[in-house]
Every structure is written in structure tokens, then in C-alpha cells.
Amino acid sequence: MSRRLASAAVGLLLVLCGSLTACEYTYDEGGRADSSPTEGTGNNVVLPPDPALEQTVTGEALEEWAKAALPESQGQSFYSSSGFLKSGESRTEQTVQLPGGTYAVTLACRGTRRVSFAVSVGETELVDLTLGCANARVSVVQLEKDAILAITVGARSDANFAYRVSRL
Secondary structure, three states: OHHHHHHHHHHHHHHHHHHHHOOOOOEOOOOOEOOOOOOOOOOOOOOOOOHHHHOOOOHHHHHHHHHHHOOOOOOOEEEEEEEEEOOOOEEEEEOOOEOOEEEEEEEEEEEOOEEEEEEEEOOEEEEEEEEEOOEEEEEEEEEOOOEOOEEEEEEOOOEEEEEEEEEO
């Protein structure tokens, strides 16, 4: 009787192990997971970054890029800015006085490298982020009382930046 139970347990174990191997990931030469879609999943596609976003722009092209890079938010926009930074340059700007509440700070950059963003109230740092260019990021901050945000933007190589502060 115990031999039958043992052989049934071994058989069950082999079936379970076989079903687990059907879930393994496969990798191509680049070390990335196989991106072929499976049934029942969404059609999310990751597109390569636009090579044009590695080039900095000025004037109207900068304004157009900033509008496209910072999608409209649901809440009221209180402050936005965009500009060009030379290699090694850093700039600190201040928002208007913001009433206490919850805010979305949308940050974006374009260039060949990364741009660092720091958002603070007085000595308190709320956001410290280094963003790869051709990307945008939204950070949510909570202000307990009315405050002015200081936003510092820095780059190691020429870059464009854009940000918007909107109330949620």
C-alpha cells in the first residue's frame, strides 16, 4: 500500500514539475524577456525612444515639445516652466505661492543624457529625481499649508527640461 502511495506521489510530482516548466521565461540574445504577446493580455507595446529627442531645441520648437511632453492634467495648473541647460549648468526656480493640498509635479527632459530634478519647500526636499531624457515622470507631493516650491534642474550635458505643477 505504501508503495502505491509513493509511486502516486512521484507521478503527481512529475506532473506538477512539468506544468511549472511551461511557465518559464525565454530570453533572446539581448537578455530581454520574449515580448511576443500572449492570449488574454493587453496589446501594450514599448516603443523605442524617438532619436529626435536626443537633440535639444530652442524657441518655438522648445515650446511645442514642452506642451507635448507635459500632458494636460485633470487639476488646475499653477505653474509651468521649460528651458535649455548647458552642460554642467543648474537652475533653481520658484513657483507662485501654492495653497495647501495635493499636487502633481510632472517632469520631462530631452537630450542625450539625464537631467536631475529636486523639488523642495524650504529645507525639506519633496522630490529628488534623475530622469533619463526622452521620458516624463509625475511625482505627487502633499503640502500641509500654503507654500512656495523651489525646483532645481541640473544637467551634465546640454538638455531641455520642462515641468508643470498642477493641483489634484
